[in-house]
Amino acid sequence: MPYLANFQESARPFIPFHLPEQAQWRLESGMVRTDVMNWLDLSVAVLESPEVMRFWQEIGTSIVRTLEFEIRSLEQLYTLRRHAEVLRFLERRPFLIPLLLEAYSNIANYFGPYPQVFLEVVTDPEAPDDQELVAFIRTNLPPDEVLDRLERFDEDWWLEASHKAQGNLCIHVEFP
């Protein structure tokens, strides 16, 4: 019974805690609420036995499982460019993860629901050790409108929150 690593690379690692796109972050209560009926991978198992799901979802107080869960949650919201590079960056700076989760809902507030946002590690060509993570918000809005929204986003949330990134995260917009 061969296990094929290539097949794994072409698909997500099987971690039964994927939040569907419809998941709603409720920051005020620190809660994600989602209709698991939309959770296609495992909806049958969920309907038959919630206990089964609880069994597999155990994160407990494990540091590595918590980090893994947070990264999987991030992957539901963001598209990671050069996936492994972004993961390595985040593993060294786990304090960015809650900020990114918070950032997504704020981006949605200013750029519309379910915004497409890319995460990419950008390296200074003159200083290879100088890296930062950039969140690129992709939008089709007219440039003037985008600048206006970005300004409000900065003033209302990002300027205050950015100190938590300790200089490791930038948020930009990009056009298709």
Place this chain on the structure above:
Amino acid sequence: MGKKYRNPPIIEALCEFRFEPGPPWDLAIPGLVYEKVRDDFPKRRQARAFETSISAGPKGVEQEVRTLYRMQFLREDEKALIQVGPNLLAVNHLKPYPTWQEFLPLIQKGFDAYRDAAAPKGIRRIGLRYINRIEIPGQRIELEDYFEFRPFVGPRLPQEFGPFIVGIQVPYEDSRDTLRLQLANASVETPNTVAVILDLDYFLTRPGKVSLDNVFEWVDVAHSRVEEAFEACITDRLRQMFEEVKG
């Protein structure tokens, strides 16, 4: 005494205690614990944690992920830490895992500090958990070459498969304790390898069946059970890869 390996696959070991509440939880308790452990765990930070639940509500089946906060006290190298929350204590050791003889005193230190500071009434749950990440060279491996615990794929099914997960719960001590055993594929970090997570969690199933004074007898037995189960899960081929240290 279990086997020792030069390249052990443990990426995290943790011992978690959930207590029967004593006096009402006081926000000063983490600070009191810190005072008792700060020599060994000088760094402090607040961390997020998650608890999940699934419930049937008026809108159908819903899953909730609650964010909780707990204090973490870390050793200078951040490879060992103590976590404290309401009625909760966890002692974690990340890779490189030392030995049980070195990990156990950290657990004892955390437990004694929490017990003094919070005066819990009893034990609701104890868990001793070892999470192993095993990397095997190759793009295509036969799991049976490496694991005695693995998914079984019947002969009428396609024999090649990708992502997998398999788990069981085994009762011990007349169902007072449970060993949860899980094997799953993991993200690949090293090119041309496959990675597998073997997660062993031995925990007290019946609240109150272990007294505060007998905790470390239970923990010692739990460690033996986990060690036995780990050895029973792997083949000699993996043992060779881990490079057993004799004597």
